[in-house]
Amino acid sequence: MVRDPRLTKLLKTVRLFHPQADGDVIELAFDFAQQAHAGQQRLSGEPYFTHPVAVAQITADMGLNPTIIAAALLHDVPEESAVTISELKKEFGVDIATIVDGVTKVGKVKYRGVDRYVENLRKMFVAMATDIRVIIVRFADRLHNLQTLEYQPAHKQQRIARESLEIYAPIANRLGMGEIKGQIEDLAFRYALPNEYRWVVGLMKHERATREDYLESVKERLTSELTTQGLEQFEIHGRAKHLYSFYLKLLDHERDTSKVYDLVALRIIVPSVADCYRALGIIHQHWVPLKGRIKDYIARPKPNGYQSLHTTVFTDDKQVVEFQIRTPEMHQQAELGVAAHWHYDEQGSFVPNKKLNWIIELAKWQKEIADNQEYLTKLKLDVFDKRIFIFTPRGDVLDLPEHATPVDFAYAIHSDIGNHTTSAIVNDVIVPLSHLLSSGDVVEIITDKNRKSPNPDWLTFVKSSNAKNRIRLALRHDQQGFLNRFRKKQ
Ligand code: MN
Numbered sequence: 001m002v003r004d005p006r007l008t009k010l011l012k013t014v015r016l017f018h019p020q021a022d023g024d025v026i027e028l029a030f031d032f033a034q035q036a037h038a039g040q041q042r043l044s045g046e047p048y049f050t051h052p053v054a055v056a057q058i059t060a061d062m063g064l065n066p067t068i069i070a071a072a073l074l075h076d077v078p079e080e081s082a083v084t085i086s087e088l089k090k091e092f093g094v095d096i097a098t099i100v101d102g103v104t105k106v107g108k109v110k111y112r113g114v115d116r117y118v119e120n121l122r123k124m125f126v127a128m129a130t131d132i133r134v135i136i137v138r139f140a141d142r143l144h145n146l147q148t149l150e151y152q153p154a155h156k157q158q159r160i161a162r163e164s165l166e167i168y169a170p171i172a173n174r175l176g177m178g179e180i181k182g183q184i185e186d187l188a189f190r191y192a193l194p195n196e197y198r199w200v201v202g203l204m205k206h207e208r209a210t211r212e213d214y215l216e217s218v219k220e221r222l223t224s225e226l227t228t229q230g231l232e233q234f235e236i237h238g239r240a241k242h243l244y245s246f247y248l249k250l251l252d253h254e255r256d257t258s259k260v261y262d263l264v265a266l267r268i269i270v271p272s273v274a275d276c277y278r279a280l281g282i283i284h285q286h287w288v289p290l291k292g293r294i295k296d297y298i299a300r301p302k303p304n305g306y307q308s309l310h311t312t313v314f315t316d317d318k319q320v321v322e323f324q325i326r327t328p329e330m331h332q333q334a335e336l337g338v339a340a341h342w343h344y345d346e347q348g349s350f351v352p353n354k355k356l357n358w359i360i361e362l363a364k365w366q367k368e369i370a371d372n373q374e375y376l377t378k379l380k381l382d383v384f385d386k387r388i389f390i391f392t393p394r395g396d397v398l399d400l401p402e403h404a405t406p407v408d409f410a411y412a413i414h415s416d417i418g419n420h421t422t423s424a425i426v427n428d429v430i431v432p433l434s435h436l437l438s439s440g441d442v443v444e445i446i447t448d449k450n451r452k453s454p455n456p457d458w459l460t461f462v463k464s465s466n467a468k469n470r471i472r473l474a475l476r477h478d479q480q481g482f483l484n485r486f487r488k489k490q
Contacts, residue, residue, distance in 0.1 A: 006053050006057075010026060010057060010060050013060040014065075026056075028091075029071075029074050030056075032077070048080065051076065052072065053073070055141050059072045062336055067099070070092060071133065075100055075104075075137055078104050079104050088100055102133075103141070136177075142168050143184055147187060149191060161192035162192050164185070164192075169185045173304065175304065185242060185245065196247060203257055204243060204246065214319065215321070216238075218315055218321055219236050226282055229278075231279060233271050234270045267324045267326070268326075269328055270326075273327060276327065280311060280323075283311060283313060283323055290312045290320065293310070293311060309323075310322065388401070388437060388438060392443070392444075400463070401463045404436075406426065407424075409437065412464065415474070418454065421447055421454075422451060425446065426442070426444075427441055453474050453478040454470075458471055
């Protein structure tokens with residue numbers, strides 16, 4: 001029998017990342033899902049099975065392992081056919097069946113008005129999807145559904161686009177999955193805000209046409225400069241910003257494109273951290289950096305693990321160009337985030353990037369649980385060590401220690417907000433500042449600029465060391481001010 005070319009492609013992709021991978025489970029899942037979905041159709045008129053295959057291919061392209069790819073192939077089987085989870089368990093084992101079960105549950109949230117729905121979906125994600133693999137499959141599923149959204153009726157397009165922007169993208173961001181976040185946002189943007197989308201696409205086209213040749217010349221100058229200064233190995237790529245993040249940035253700058261410098265940036269990839277700083281030094285010797293635009297995310301990674309050096313410079317002819325400098329490992333982390341953890345070396349052992357503390361934590365956790373007995377192991381969200389996930393009204397996610405309060409949340413946003421906090425609204429209800437938050441809460445902080453300093457009582461209930469330190473600092477500062485005023489009067 002001739003092998004289905006889609007299966008051949010899947011197996012080929014898997015072997016690219018996992019040369020030793022056993023493809024049997026993928027082949028079995030492929031045949032099983034194909035039979036289960038036999039005769040079913042998508043709205044596009046294509047056989048239903050094209051969907052799970054596409055989802056599986058997305059996970060394979062991310063370099064994920066056969067367990068996750070098999071689960072992706074099977075992800076709609078319990079929902080769309082008579083096959084049950086316990087049958088999947090018999091056929092494919094507990095691990096794959098559990099992922100499929102999680103994906104099905106997360107997909108079961110019923111739509112009951114936008115607000116309620118968004119809230120429930122967030123809670124579901126946080127509560128049910130404790131296995132990060134569930135989230136990854138769900139995100140690949142969402143990505144393919146967005147790619148084929150044109151076949152859905154208009155009201156469904158709207159809902160799917162909105163929830164993608166409001167829920168999926170912020171969670172992908174929190175998990176450091178930059179590439180999937182960017183793709184989800186750009187696809188959803190088109191349906192959620194069609195006029196704005198067209199405006200941005202037009203701007204982007206124009207900007208790229210006028211900038212492309214220029215950036216090519218900057219790239220040439222930089223290449224010769226880096227080489228002269230002895231940097232041997234490096235790659236420079238032009239990188240166009242994702243449409244939706246460009247749009248948000250434009251909104252922050254009164255829709256003025258001339259104020260958004262990183263529309264097209266140059267990305268420099270060098271072998272080591274030392275080379276990153278060398279490259280930055282060479283750029284700054286050559287071109288003057290803009291004030292306040294040098295960001296060292298290597299020394300201070302973003303909370304989602306993102307690392308790079310950023311700088312924006314004036315070039316010789318007074319144009320503004322942004323550079324991002326990183327190692328290949330940082331690059332993989334930036335694109336795949338938490339999904340990068342399923343890349344294994346030849347022996348099948350786990351190779352985390354030593355620079356990223358939270359990955360080391362993940363690895364430790366994995367070692368304790370799995371004790372190396374399993375090639376494929378389960379990572380859980382609770383490896384974030386009893387963290388809870390709290391949402392801002394705009395849909396950003398902050399992680400805080402368990403039993404955190406609105407005051408912890410306020411200080412996690414900014415110490416200025418913390419110091420001027422007067423009250424808090426949690427899920428649309430005003431609560432005391434000592435209220436215990438739980439995962440999935442949407443928290444809004446009310447501030448008063450005239451508030452002089454934090455309340456010392458807050459120290460009795462805040463949980464995060466950040467909040468504690470900030471409160472103490474503000475109180476000490478305040479006391480100092482008082483003493484100085486007092487002495488002057490004497
Ligand atoms: Mn699906």
